[in-house]
Structures are given as C-alpha cells and as structure tokens.
Amino acid sequence: MKQLLTGNEAIARGAYEAGCTVAAAYPGTPSTEILEALSQYKEIYCEWSVNEKVALEVSGGASFAGSRAFCAMKHVGLNVAADPMFTIAYTGINGGLVINTSDEPGMHSSQNEQDNRYYARHAKLPLVVPSDSAQCRDFMLEAYRISETFDTAVLFRTTTRVCHSKSLVELHEPMRVPQRAYTKDLKKNLMTPGNSRPRHVDVEARLVKLAEYAESTPLNFIEEDGNTLGVISTGIAYQYAREVFSDRADYFFIGFSFPLPMKAVRKFCEVHETILVIEENEPFIEDEIRKAGIACLGKDLLPACGELSPKIIADACSHLPEASTYAPSVHSDASLPPRPPALCPGCPHRGIFHVLSKQKNIVASTDIGCYTLGAFPPFSVGDFFFCMGSSITAGIGFKRSDMSCGTETRGVFAIIGDSTFFHSGMTGIADAVYSRTPVVTIILDNRITAMTGHQHNPGTGMTLMGEQAHEIDLGELVRALGVREDHIRKVNPNNLKACSEAVNDALIAQEPFVIIARVPCALLPQVRKRAESKWFQVDAQACTGCRACIRIGCPAITFRDSAAVIEPDICAACGVCFQVCTFKAISMGGNKT
C-alpha cells in the first residue's frame, strides 16, 4: 500500500518496520513529528527526554540491552548530544542504533544552519542522507542493517524540506526483531583509557570496511544515459538537480555520504566531461572529490548560505547548456510590511513582557521558545541568547562582569520557559546559587512545550505515550537547588500588578531570585474552550485614542477611526488590555453567540 507521508512520518514508519522498540527525542523543528508519529505504534516505548543528550543516552542504553533503538533531534540538539555520541562511536552497539539529526538550511526556525554531516566524519560514524519520504522509510531499514553489520551507531541526516515535504511511500509489515542477548564486555563497553585505545584502532578498521560497503550499498545509485554532464548530489538537492537538468545530465546520488564511495565516484567522473557537485550548505562531498584530485564545479557556483532551490541552481549554472531556465525573479514591492510571528492573543507571556518593557535599566538574557519573540517590538525585552538554557548562565556572566568592573547598576534578568528550564536551565540555577550571583530568573511556565506544537515535559504530568506522570513542581525544584524561600515568587503573568511587584522586589535582591509565572498556553484546547464565551470590548466613547492597548501587541486589537477595536472572535479574554487602559474604556463583553 502506498501512502502520502511527510519525511518525518516516513522515518517513524521505517523505525517501526525495522522492529525498533525504544525511541527517545527532545522536540525541535524540523524533527518533532518523528517521535509524535512513532508514538502512535503502541508496541514501541517512546519518550520525550528532558534534552537531546538524555535522548541519546536512553537510546544508547536500550541498544546495549539488545533493542533496536532510535533517537531524534534537530541539528543544534546534536551539539547537546555530542558528548555521548563521540564515545558510543567507540563502544559500538548491541541492538541497532540510529541517531536522527534534522538540519535546517535556511533557518526557518533555528539559530544557525550548521551542517551536521561533519559530525559523521568527526565521530567516525556512517552517514545516511535520504532525499524524499520513500527513501526516509527505505533508508531507515538499511540503516539498522548497517548498524548491526558493522557494530556502529548510524547518523541519519535530513533537512527541513525532506522532514516537512510529503511524497508517496510504500508501506510494509513490521519485522519482529527479538532482543539480542546482553553480555557484559568491559573492553568494548567501558571506555576507560586502557580500553579506549584498542577501540580507537577498531574504529579505524571499521571505517575501512564501511568505505568498502559504500561502493556497493543500495543507498548510492547512478542514473546514466550517456550525457556529458555528470551531477553528483545528495539529500533534497538531488531532487532540485533532477528538476533543473532533467534527462540532460547523468546523476550519482549519494545517500550513503560518509565514508564516500571514492572508487565509484572516480569512475563516474572519468566518463563525464563536466562534473557538478550539488549539495546544500557546506561542500562536504565536494571537498573529498577535490582532495582526490578530481576537477569539479560546485561551491564556486552555488551558495553555501541558505537553502537551495531549482531556480537558484538553474541561475547559478546558466552557462551550462543542460540547465533549465526559469523566469526572472519578479520583485514584489520591497515596501510591503513584513509578517513576523507574534505572541498569540491571550498568550500568558504578554503580561510579564509588558511589565518588563517598562524597566529602563535591565538586560534580558533570553532563551529559546515562543518567548524569544519578546525581544522584538512592541516589548523589546531580550538582549541575547546562545542556545537552549543559556539565559541563566549567560546572565550570571553578564552580572559578574558588571560586578567585577564596578558598574553593577543594571538588573540582569534571565527569561526561560518551563521545558527549556528542564532541558538545561536547572544547572544554571545551581550555578547562580553556588556563585551567589544576584541574577533574576523568570520561568515562564505555560504548562507545555509550546513553540514546537505542544509536547509534554516533566512539568506537565503527562508522557508522550499518554500516561500520567509525576509533575515536577518548579517552586519546590528551585528551592531544593538552594534559592531562598523569600526569593521565590509565584505570579499570574496576566496580573500586571502582581508581576510589577515581583519584578521590583527582584531588582533589589542581593541573591538569586526566581519568579515563576504560571498560566497555561492560550492555544491549549482546554484553555481555548474556557475563553470561547468570553471577550473584552472597547467603549468607543470612552476611548481617548491613546494607543496604550495597541502597545501590548495583541493580534485581537486594531485601531480604527481614532479608537481601539477588539475583535471578539480573536480575543482570548486574558484581560491585559483591560489593565493597561487608564480611561476605563475596556470592559468584559457579554456571551459570544
């Protein structure tokens, strides 16, 4: 049976058909839907781990126990999981282990566009790169065979356009793979220096065998029809290349991208007059080809920044007669107002950002989640972040610089969401307490991992598999980490007065201070239902047109004919506008019909 699946759904299908029994992930665009899809197969244990390092360790442990195991993360998540990955590369596996990295050329929802194919070379792991949904499913099955044949974890790399594009996939029955026997083997599994040294030698020998396998793997294939132009490509770029050169070029598709099949590549290059290497972002394959002394075109024509597209490739290769031509770009007016993402109507982050935006002498060390949007107008609360969880620790460093240099008048606020706090914020609180640094942490506890589309976390009381879980209490947690009881404040972020008082108290504190702002995300179904029959309205007579309510950046409030107007269908009745109106022009509306 054929079904239209996204790449992410097809990866999940592949893991299921391959007999995977344990899977772990931390949500992150564009990888999130893999575990969501996999958790639909009830026979597989699936978990949202607290972070990517934990996810890889959970799946690594399952592999040691004898299961076929899987973990998934976005590209920057692999930085977090890099520590276990580099040593799992030495130990090898018991049950097959596949590590999925979803990279993001174009950075639709990410802070950088690092090309994680380099991790394969760096950690000496085999690298599998599919180009559409059918390959996502097929290559997963082959990845498990590679893993168990060569005693290695396999890095499975996709990009946004593969993850979030749908194409047809042939479905098959799942395999039944029994748990392999576990045998205690310190020389292989316990990487003390004495054991690691011989394992490194084994890893090098394994690479030689993998290079031989690369020459015959079905993941690499050639499509030849006697053309003089030979295109070497991988991932989504291969689909774009086919679009641009159609049957006017021969193709070498490299789905097994490390180690490369250099003998086959050399042979392919020998019989083609012109060789063009097409890959998104870095010249990962091209560099190897050039290193082998083979002349080729590639990044001298194609950009390293951003996504490719058929048109970008065609324009860059317009001097090649085989390339299609595309209509010249029509620039629609540059003056069009942009449509950046915005905090939703009723978003519980709005109130606290409004209060913080009134503080003139603070620096906001922010973090990764919906609340990153607070850094932009109308709030402009947010100065920097590095990565998940950096808010508190970067805040500590910022504060310490001010204190050391004697300029410590600025208040330093760290802003972090509930899921991000569990991911890597707890260590920051421990560090603040240990170093006694007076940094203020605001935990925006909206009861869910919101940005990636509502995944559970250790604070929500539910698991990915729909089971009840212990709900970790953030107040108790920060108290246990050593924050003084009277330096922990719990507020309703929709109550501006309470937020203001907490912020003022925090500003004069001499020790770490934590504000926990707890109201559930406005998009959660139960919250939506409660807000359905409520809305706020503006009395046009009383409205002076001062625009104070406009400055809270709510999509429900517009300004027409010198007065504010609230759209009842959009209003989520959080009441923040009601509190900022000093002319009492805003009141609760009746029941929506």
Next chain:
Amino acid sequence: MNDTRSILLTGVGGQGTILAAKILSEGLTRMGYDVKMSEIHGMAQRGGSVTSHVRYGSRVDSPVISEGEADILCSFEKLEAFRHLGYIKPEGMLIVNDLEIYPLPVLIGQAAYPDDIASVLKTRHERFQLLSAHTIAVKLGNPRVENIVLLGAVAHYGGFMQFSWEETIRDLVKPAFIDINIKAFYAGAKAASASFGGAS
C-alpha cells in the same frame, strides 16, 4: 517531458492552509498523480506568513515551487497574495480571498497596510479572481471553513471537478465538520465558476 504542475497556497498561521493543502494533495494522489507537498512549520505558526507548495504530475522531483512556476496561486489573505506574486506564471490563475489580516508591525503602527491591494493585483495579473470566502463561510454557518471554500475554487481552476472530493474530505476532517466542509468545498467551486468561468 516534464508535465509537473504547481499550486501554491499562502496565508497567515491559523487560517487552515495546511489542512487545505493536505486535502488537495491527498485528492490528487487518489486521482493517480505522483504528488509532492512542502510546507514550513515552526515559528511561522505564530501568526506569521505560511506557504504550502503542492506539485503533481507523472513524476515530481522538487517538492518546492520556484518563482514564476505556479499554475495556481491561491492566497488566503490579500497582503500575502501581493508578497508571493512573483511565484505565479504569467498565464497562471491568481485566486485571492477578500480578507485583510493586519500583521504586527501594522497593528502597532510601525508600518501601513497597503491601500487597495485588489486593484493593484488586477493591474499586475490578468487571470485574477477576488473571492469572498469569508462571507461564503459565514453564510454556511462557520467562518472557519473559509479554507475549504478556497480549496473548492482551486479545484475548479485546476480542472479537478470530475473527481469525487467528498470521500477525501470525509477522511481528513473531524467527523463533526464533514458536512459543512463538503458544502464549503462546492460553494467555493461554484463561486469560482460563476464569476470567472473557464477551468484551465
């Protein structure tokens, strides 16, 4: 020869472009085409600009539509039609929902929403239809089926009305909303045929 055709749906996060694209691509699959569909999730969901690319034919390679390549551009919002105008073929069909959703910079007074987009679009592109999908959806009793009204118009201009869409819609929308979505689909197709005519 490459017979791939392209349909681009654009709109604002929360308008239901993703469901419309899902029904469209599933329908095209059942009609026997090779189909690829691509969309961007993530930050775009928070009221940002959203696009869904649908491509179909005997063999589809790229899931992404290039500029100047869309046979149909259907925009769920007027400003987004303007923004994505470069994607449509000179002879392509431009369908625009008669709806303005102000982006944040406009709401907070840092930018102005362009005046009379519909007139400008009319001068720039010949095959153009403005459709009051919102009014049609409200008349049917649920403003949220606006997306399926627009999908009906796309099906009309795509020349897909021979296909029986009921089953696909039935399989992909929530049971409580099947009937109204089917009605919305045919209301959209009818509105498209009444005001412009010829399916391509």
